[in-house]
Amino acid sequence: MHLLFVCTGNTCRSPLAEGIARRLIAERQLTDLTVSSAGTSAWPESPASDGSLLVSLEQGIDISAHRARQLSPEIVAAADVILAMGPHHLERAEALGGSGRSHMLTAFAGDEARAVSDPFGGDLDVYRATYRELEHEIGGILDAITRQRQG
Template sequence: MAAQLPKSVLFVCLGNICRSPIAEAVFRKLVTDQNISDNWRIDSATTSTYEIENPPDYRGQNCKRKHDIPMNHMAQQVTKDFATFGYILCMGESSLRYLNRKGSEKNCKAKIEVLGSSEAQKQLIIEDPCYGNDSDFETVYQQCVRCCKEFLEKSQ
């Protein structure tokens, strides 16, 4: 019997310091809790160059600590990921436009969509909490939990 290749998902937002690292950490915890982390390759990235090599926003780190979700990430830009990931899930419309444009130039094999596209509460966009407060990061966290659970169920 052939070994099963891991599934792969890349979470993307504008800076890779707020929303996408939260989604990455949430999804990683979900697959770890279900004992299927060996079946997944998980990462996150940015569409811009603003925050490359910076750690996640401290408010997002505090939020994840509060929910006991481990995280170890430094911001990185989307590059060769179009050909190496099965799914690229972004947080909003501007990232979706960027990814679709870049994906068409780069031999894209990934399915590109907005993370909240199948979200039952119909909150398609995960708003950037960067200029907000702790409660905005909690809102992003809760959205990511719902959306990541739905994505995991759909992709199994």
């Protein structure tokens, strides 16, 4: 199963989410899950933002090799589950062929659908808060996937 995280520029939230998911997947030994990310308005090949890079490194996750990708029909088609950071990301993923597989990241595990806080332009504390929010939500998503597979 391939999970795709989508935000705007693919430099802040979605690279953080991808890094967090990779770590949690490895810790839980979910060997058949893969992850990637893309942005609805990405500048291709841009690195992760300094804030995302620094906060991920604080948590032992290295996203320094990340390069932004523009969301495309091909990227959408390759994903089994598309997890959007906000409503406009969800709309774009669905418009590119992701209907039925696209979800607000916060709603996938049964929580209320709401946008994930965008740390762009904020200080490190803002990025840390977004990291904690993503870590909590992604843990719930992996729990939900595990339950679905068992049931």
